[in-house]
Amino acid sequence: MSMLQHLLVRLRQGHKTQAYPKSLPPLPPRLRGLPVLDPSACSLECDDCVRACPSAALSLGEQAGAGRLNLDLGRCVFCGACEQACPQGCIHFSGNHQLASSTREALCVDSRVQRLEVELEQEMRRLFGRALKLRQVSAGGCNACEADINVLTTIGWDLGRFGIDVVASPRHADGLIVTGPVTENMREALLETYAATPSPKLVIAVGACAISGGLFAGHEEAHDGVGAFLPVDLYIPGCPPHPLTILDGLLRLLGRLPA
Amino acid sequence: MTELGYFRVDAPIPLAEIPSMSAEALEDAVVEAIAGGSRVASLFARPSADESLQVLAVLADPDTGMVATGSAEASQRWRSWMPKVPQVHLFEREMAEEYELELEGHPWPKPVRFLAGKGARVGVTDFHRVEGDDIHEVAVGPVHAGVIEPGHFRFQCHGETVFLLDIALGYQHRGLEKALLGQPGWRSVCLAETIAGDSSIAHATAHAQLVESLCGIEVPLQAQALRAMALELERLANHTGDLGALAGDVGYLPTASFCGRLRGDLLNLSAALCGSRFGRGLLRLGGVGHDVDAALAADISARLGRLEKELRDAIGLLWETPSVRARFDETSVLTPQDASSLGLVGPAARSTGLAVDARLDFPCGHYSRHPIDISTCAAGSVYARAWVRWQELERSIAYVQQLLQSLPGGPIVAAVGAERAVESLAVGVAEGWRGEVWHLAVTDEEGALSRYDVVDPSFHNWSGLAVAMRGQAISDFPLTNKSFNLSYCGFDL
Numbered sequence: 001m002s003m004l005q006h007l008l009v010r011l012r013q014g015h016k017t018q019a020y021p022k023s024l025p026p027l028p029p030r031l032r033g034l035p036v037l038d039p040s041a042c043s044l045e046c047d048d049c050v051r052a053c054p055s056a057a058l059s060l061g062e063q064a065g066a067g068r069l070n071l072d073l074g075r076c077v078f079c080g081a082c083e084q085a086c087p088q089g090c091i092h093f094s095g096n097h098q099l100a101s102s103t104r105e106a107l108c109v110d111s112r113v114q115r116l117e118v119e120l121e122q123e124m125r126r127l128f129g130r131a132l133k134l135r136q137v138s139a140g141g142c143n144a145c146e147a148d149i150n151v152l153t154t155i156g157w158d159l160g161r162f163g164i165d166v167v168a169s170p171r172h173a174d175g176l177i178v179t180g181p182v183t184e185n186m187r188e189a190l191l192e193t194y195a196a197t198p199s200p201k202l203v204i205a206v207g208a209c210a211i212s213g214g215l216f217a218g219h220e221e222a223h224d225g226v227g228a229f230l231p232v233d234l235y236i237p238g239c240p241p242h243p244l245t246i247l248d249g250l251l252r253l254l255g256r257l258p259a
Numbered sequence: 260m261t262e263l264g265y266f267r268v269d270a271p272i273p274l275a276e277i278p279s280m281s282a283e284a285l286e287d288a289v290v291e292a293i294a295g296g297s298r299v300a301s302l303f304a305r306p307s308a309d310e311s312l313q314v315l316a317v318l319a320d321p322d323t324g325m326v327a328t329g330s331a332e333a334s335q336r337w338r339s340w341m342p343k344v345p346q347v348h349l350f351e352r353e354m355a356e357e358y359e360l361e362l363e364g365h366p367w368p369k370p371v372r373f374l375a376g377k378g379a380r381v382g383v384t385d386f387h388r389v390e391g392d393d394i395h396e397v398a399v400g401p402v403h404a405g406v407i408e409p410g411h412f413r414f415q416c417h418g419e420t421v422f423l424l425d426i427a428l429g430y431q432h433r434g435l436e437k438a439l440l441g442q443p444g445w446r447s448v449c450l451a452e453t454i455a456g457d458s459s460i461a462h463a464t465a466h467a468q469l470v471e472s473l474c475g476i477e478v479p480l481q482a483q484a485l486r487a488m489a490l491e492l493e494r495l496a497n498h499t500g501d502l503g504a505l506a507g508d509v510g511y512l513p514t515a516s517f518c519g520r521l522r523g524d525l526l527n528l529s530a531a532l533c534g535s536r537f538g539r540g541l542l543r544l545g546g547v548g549h550d551v552d553a554a555l556a557a558d559i560s561a562r563l564g565r566l567e568k569e570l571r572d573a574i575g576l577l578w579e580t581p582s583v584r585a586r587f588d589e590t591s592v593l594t595p596q597d598a599s600s601l602g603l604v605g606p607a608a609r610s611t612g613l614a615v616d617a618r619l620d621f622p623c624g625h626y627s628r629h630p631i632d633i634s635t636c637a638a639g640s641v642y643a644r645a646w647v648r649w650q651e652l653e654r655s656i657a658y659v660q661q662l663l664q665s666l667p668g669g670p671i672v673a674a675v676g677a678e679r680a681v682e683s684l685a686v687g688v689a690e691g692w693r694g695e696v697w698h699l700a701v702t703d704e705e706g707a708l709s710r711y712d713v714v715d716p717s718f719h720n721w722s723g724l725a726v727a728m729r730g731q732a733i734s735d736f737p738l739t740n741k742s743f744n745l746s747y748c749g750f751d752l
Contacts (some may be wrong), residue, residue, distance in 0.1 A: 006513060009572045016520045028527065030534030054446035079540045080548075081445050104700065105605070119668075136406045140431050142748045143408055144456025144537045147500075150406040151526075154519030168404035185373055185381040185430045186409055191403045214449055221375055223433035239539060240456065243523075 017158045021257055026243065032093035033245075039068035041088040052085035055208065055215050058083040066111050073116075074107040074211035074225075077239035092168055099237045100249025104227060107211070118252035120233065124200065125215060128174050129254045131163040134204070135173035135197060139190045140180030140222055144240040145207035149177060151243050164197075164250055175202030175233070181209040181222035183231065194230055204234040204253075206246060211235050220245045263288050263327040265316065268621050268688055271680035272328065274701065277315070282331040285316055286340045292318050293344055298499050298602050300326060300617070300686070302350035304333060304358050306739035312358055314683065317699060321620035324577045326686060339365035346602030361411025372429035372751055377649075382411045387425045389415035397733060398702060400432045407746035415731055424728040424736075426721055431751035439700075439711040442677075443470045443544065451698075452539050455715055455749030460489045460529075460740040462713070463542035465698040468623055469687030470544050473679040473702060475668035478624065480667040482546030487625035488537050489529060489547075489664050491655040494692040498648040498655075502574050505645050508738040509586040517573035524566055528559055528692050546600050548671030551663075567656050574649055587642035588627075590707045591727040591739040594639060603624055603723045605694020605716045606651070607743055609635045610643035631658050643736075644742040679706035693717060693746065715749030 018025045027033075042064065049069075050058045058077035061067040067246040069090060083091045096126050101107050109116075132211075138146050152159040153166060168192045182190060194203070205226045208214030213224035221235040226232060251257045261284045266272045280288070281743040293299070297318040307313040309335040318327040341348045354372045355362045359377070360400040362368035382401065395416050402410035402616050409430040415423040435454060439447055445468075451466035452459040465485055478486075503518025520678045524538035533541035533549045541547050550557070593603075608615040616625045616633040634650035636643040641687060679702055687698040694716030702710040724743045728736060 009517075009576060010513065012572055013517050013569065028534055030532075031530065050586065054449040071741075077449055077539070078535075079449055080534075084548075085337060137402060138406075138408045138431075138747075140433050140748070141408065142453040142456030143746065144453070144459070146382050146406050146408065147457060148536065149491035151519070151523050153406075154523060155516050155521040156523050166406055180431070181433065183430065183432055185432055186401065188381075189409060189430065192362070193402055206477065215446070215453060216433045216438070219434045219649070221432050239453075239463050240537065242536070 004012050016112060017161070018156060020244070020247070021251065027095055027097060027242070027244065029095070031242065032080050032099070033061035033237045034094050034096035034099055035071055035076070036092045037069045037071060037109070039065070039090050039091065039111055040069050042087065042090045046087065048085040048087065049091060052081040053078060054081060055217070057081055070108060070110050072108045072212070074104060075208060075214065075217065075235040076237060077208050077214060078168050079239075097242055097244045098248050099241060099245050100252060101235050102233060102253070104211070104235060105233070107237060111141065116236065119252050120255070124202070125255045127200065128202065129256065132175070132250070132254060133165050133173050134175055134177045135170045135193060136166055136177045136179070137190050137193050138179050139210070139226070140183035140216070141209060145179040145210070148240045148243045149179070149206060149246060152247055157243060157247060159247070160253035162251060162256060163191060170196040171198070173197050173201070175204065177204045177206060178210050178226045179206050181213040181216040181219070181224060182224045182226055187223060187229070189231060190226070197208050202233045203230045204250070205232050206235065206241060208239045210236060211237060212246045216241060262290060263292060263329045264324045265320065265327050268324070268326055268686050269472050269623060271685045272682035273680070274682045274684060277684065278329045280329060281333055282314070282333060282338065285314070285329050286343065288329055289316050289318065289340065290343050292320065293323050296320070296322055297327060299344070299350065301694060301699050301712050301714050302347050302354070303699070303712045304354045305701055306451040306660070307332070312360070314354065315511060317686065319621065319695070321651045324621055327432065328684065330365065333360060336361045336363060336613045338363045341365050345600045346453055346719065347479045347556065349722070360394070372432045374432065381429050382427050384427060386413045386427070387415060387423045389422050393417060395652065400482070408749050414733055414736070419732045421728050421731050421733050421736070424725045426725055428721070428747060428750050431748040433748070433752065435752040436713055438497070440708050442707060447656055448542055448544060452542070454713055455717070455746040456537055458493065458691040458693065458696065458715070458746065458749065459697045460486070460493045460538040460541065461689045462698070463538070464490060465687035465696045467542050467687070468689070469698045469700055470675070472687070473683065473685045473706070474675055475680070476545055476673050476675055478546050479670045481669045482671045483624035484662055484666055485532070485543065485547045485551060485671065488659055490689060491659050492525065492529050492532070493538060493651060494544055494655050494742060496522050496529070497692040498652050499525055499570060501741065502648055504744070505587070505641070505738065506577060506583065506740050508741050509583055510582060510584050511577070512520045514573050514576050517569070519568060521570055521573060524562070528562060531559055541712050543672050545675040546670070550671050551666060556663045556666060563656060563659060563687050570652060574652070577645065584642070586738065587645060588640060590641040590735055591731050592639045593723055593727045593741065598723060601722045601726065602719045604646045604719050605691070607694065607723050609633065611639040612637035613720070617688050617695045621688045622740070623688065624637060626664070629662070641738055641742040670734040681706045689732070691716060693744070694720065713752055715746055717745040717750045720745050721750060733745060
């Protein structure tokens with residue numbers, strides 16, 4: 001094969017790195033992003049949505065009004081079952097990809113929540129804002145969250161241009177990006193990896209499993225997420241979250257996106 | 260009775276019709292069936308009424324497209340069939356671990372998943388040791404250097420040469436089979452999608468087929484077509500990712516970087532279909548949850564057409580580049596004899612020349628009316644495993660394009676009632692991108708699932724990786740590992 005052939009192929013492949021964050025990449029129209037809850041038409045006799053939910057993410061308040069419909073985005077697997085089950089159309093999964101939050105509590109939303117906030121103290125942003133090295137630990141992840149973290153390192157997303165990299169050793173890392181419900185069989189390895197990471201360090205939980213145990217919550221084989229063992233700085237919901245959701249979370253954590 | 264019973268894969272098998280015999284007679288029947296070309300789909304135990312165990316052997320018979328089953332009683336002890344049927348080695352270890360059976364005559368009766376509460380500590384077990392001067396041991400994992408699931412590998416090496424590789428898994432064990440017991444429904448489909456996240460469609464399809472067989476439901480044609488399309492899209496994305504990663508592992512960056520992007524674009528086709536890049540939310544019991552109209556079909560077809568050209572360019576470079584061929588050719592060769600005796604499936608088997616493919620052998624749904632050409636290569640090497648993936652990419656693209664031209668239309672989901680065949684064994688099978696996915700379940704007297712058994716292709720194929728590494732340079736392990744690209748969580752369950 002001639003060098004010419006290589007160059008021709010290279011030319012035809014073209015420039016593929018997205019313009020993001022200058023503009024949003026096209027998202028699939030059927031994407032299930034941030035749910036919009038509107039309980040105004042909700043009937044107090046009906047609990048179809050709660051029964052449809054496969055991960056016990058929904059709960060109903062006893063009174064009508066804003067607090068009637070409550071959704072824990074940390075448990076939600078974004079399957080859309082509740083949207084289909086609701087006879088009144090009270091639940092709608094929007095195309096909004098911004099799901100990350102710096103607190104676990106803020107992920108429990110009702111109809112009043114418009115936007116989830118991501119914060120980090122100034123000193124941590126000063127330290128990591130321009131260069132963040134993360135060690136990934138899969139602790140019972142099914143390889144979907146892992147795959148969409150990995151895709152950020154490809155040329156389409158080019159995570160490196162933001163100064164963020166996934167590194168091979170915890171010794172080289174500024175934090176962990178954890179997936180999976182933390183299986184009992186990975187608990188020790190996760191804790192040792194955390195201990196091997198120099199302080200100060202961040203912990204990022206990606207996906208319903210890592211945040212709450214997801215579909216495996218309550219299993220004796222797992223521990224309902226990384227929060228049971230480590231202080232979490234960023235929660236990124238989804239099953240798995242779209243790569244843009246993950247990147248958006250990371251960039252907002254570092255204060256790299258306009259508010 | 261000493262003969263196995265033969266049954267269709269798409270209908271429930273009443274437990275009363277499964278021939279029951281002594282363990283020795285069952286072993287003989289299994290040995291005979293394997294000699295005749297069958298392979299072990301599963302061997303699993305379940306507690307029976309009188310507190311002893313019922314062991315069920317389920318063989319896949321490609322000649323008839325049926326499953327052959329038989330059962331035997333076991334209590335406390337199980338005399339291993341492994342000397343005569345090597346491919347049961349992990350199934351027997353699994354049974355012994357789950358039901359605390361004593362395994363007799365098994366060369367390595369070790370835990371498979373280090374189940375909580377059974378006294379084992381993950382990764383702490385007897386590893387194969389080679390003794391002697393200059394022999395050294397390399398231990399890797401559970402946490403690996405990349406964004407990858409955990410597992411532990413022990414190499415016995417002499418210099419660069421690997422004598423033996425022993426693989427200990429179980430770190431990802433989430434209690435999945437247990438969670439699938441009871442009443443199947445939306446939650447069980449979601450769980451099936453997470454058995455191996457990169458094979459969401461394959462596992463959800465196998466699960467749905469199993470339940471539909473128990474309910475006696477005919478899935479609408481349009482839903483069958485969309486399931487097949489999603490399964491092929493899943494294959495396309497993963498094979499593309501693998502070919503890119505193989506290029507990366509030999510330091511050939513053009514294909515590595517092109518394929519990394521192309522894989523994402525292929526995942527986006529699944530997202531166009533159902534909103535999720537991994538096909539989450541597409542499968543429903545009785546059909547699918549999202550339809551494809553003419554406009555979406557045209558859009559997917561056009562995008563796939565562009566991607567095909569780019570894939571041809573990106574991957575074509577591999578076969579012509581001497582530095583790539585020098586690393587791929589004749590590396591980590593697996594013989595068809597080893598592949599067959601270990602019961603390997605999927606591209607790992609087809610790359611040794613074995614024509615093993617559930618789409619051909621057990622065609623379900625769309626595949627039963629629209630056969631797909633399967634791809635084999637006899638070399639058994641890293642090259643062969645890469646080449647088979649490329650062949651499958653081309654054929655899957657052609658298959659999806661054809662399917663998009665001729666979508667049957669009509670309803671996409673059939674109503675699923677609560678009535679299910681009672682006291683029966685049901686199976687579901689799909690050819691995922693790694694190979695055959697088998698789901699098996701036994702129902703109780705009320706039709707609830709009382710035993711669920713998942714067999715991911717990786718369950719068979721990890722042993723293939725270990726054997727392929729024998730006599731190879733340890734520096735070729737990452738490349739060889741990637742050429743199998745097996746699932747940890749699909750194995751650990």
